[in-house]
Amino acid sequence: MTAPNRPPSVDTLARSLRSSGLPHPICVDIAREAIADGAVEIAPARAEAFRRTLLTDVVNATGVLLHTNLGRAPLAHSQSAQAQTVEFDLSTGERGSRQTAVGQLFARLVGAEAAMVVNNNAAAVLLVLAALAEGRDVPVSRGESVEIGGSFRVPEVMEQSGCRLLDVGTTNRTRLSDYERAIARPGTDVAMVMKVHPSNYRVEGFIEETSIADLATLDVPVMADIGSGLLDANVPWLNGPPPAWLAGEPAAVQAIADGADIITFSGDKLLGGPQAGIIAGCADLVTACTQHPLARALRPGGLVLRSLQDTALTYLDKRAATDIAFWRMVDRPLAQLDAAADRIRSTLADQHGVDPDRVTVEASEALPGAGSAPGITMPSRALVVDGDHLATLRAAPMPVIARTRDDRTFLDLRSVDPGLESHVVAALGAALGST
DSSP states (O other): OOOOOOOOOHHHHHHHTGGGOOOHHHHHHHHHHHHHTTOGGGHHHHHHHHHTTSOOOOEEOSSEEEBGGGTBSOOOOOOOSSOOOSSBOTTTSSBOOTTHHHHHHHHHHHTOSEEEEESSHHHHHHHHHHHHHTTSEEEEEGGGOOEEGGGEEHHHHHHHHTOEEEEESOSSBOOHHHHHHHHHSTTOOBOOEEEEOOTTOOOOSSOBOOOHHHHTTSSSOEEEEEESOOOOTTOTTSSSSOOGGGTTOOOHHHHHHTTOSEEEEESSSTTOSSSOEEEEEOHHHHHHHHTSTHHHHHOOOHHHHHHHHHHHHHHHTTOHHHHSHHHHHHTOOHHHHHHHHHHHHHHHHHHHOOOGGGSEEEEEEEEEETTBSTTOOEEEEEEEEESOOHHHHHTSSSOEEOEEETTEEEEESTTSOGGGHHHHHHHHHHHHHTO
8 A cells, every 4th residue: 555645844844945045943934834734835935925025125117216115215335243433422432422423414414503313204203393392382384284104194293292283374375474373372382383395295276385484584493394305405416407306395405594493304215315314403402302202212223323424424525416326316317218228128139039129118207206296207218018017027036116007017217226227137038038
């Protein structure tokens, strides 16, 4: 009598999954589950499926330069595995502040007296309000009481900070007189006025808003949440005038120059750095934020601080156009994108035998993304193939993330780093070779 086939041992099956690159304990879990389910043959597929749930490098071919789901600003950063002076003062040999190094650089960059860093811009807004306005009133235009990503709303952030929101004006029109009336209203105790950049939508038509310069004429401090992290509206790190798509986007240098007493903005949007929130402004206000108990809960670690320091030094050295990935993508002329399209199509034909006529090049429109410059696009070029190939492109060894429209697949080249073109070729070759 022939003995029935017995499944391999858990250890044997786990060791056979070693090529997945997963740690042995994870392979053991996968092997045990596969054997229990009587599905030994699909254990490698389960291992690969698990591996792909981990953080993975991908090629962003969506044309959204700051893609929130893909980590926003692409950033290369490395540092040695050594101790560093996160909270150590080399001149005195005593404990120092982790805000000193990066704070002084960003204060210099934006023309403020002082600056500090927390772990994202929502945290920056929360800390400023908690430190400077807890238990007091803060007027905000109804048109700026916005909801940002993840159903995170300005009124809710303000509520958590302990201050009281005072709605002023209307959704589409808010004047200086609206703030003046709110401040003078009997029974109010206004700590500051807050101006919020509605970065993820745009209102057009019969509208009016009050500028930071006008708000600075009031008798209370002005807080400006400029959101996107544009340092200077003149973009002196680029060759030529500011891109047209930046028109109307608030910038840190100009906000401080216009009279904002304290500003907050993101590190991983137009700044092009790691996820962080920067607070900058008058020294006494920033100091009050650093001394608030929330500052410890919201502080970033050494990796983020070092990365932000490198980002700040890049701007100060005027290397942002070449060394900050976001601005490098923005600054690529269309001729370079056309050349990239030609290279990819030619290599597809040479290496994969793909008929060049199956991959066309079309004008497209890329987006800044991450809620920056809403409704604004910049000219780009896209490789286009018939059919929906998104799943196949995602299944490539280096996944390529694209988009579809009208049963056609678009790979926008403005968001693709030139060094990753070979991965686009490999993924497209596999997709088109299978059809």
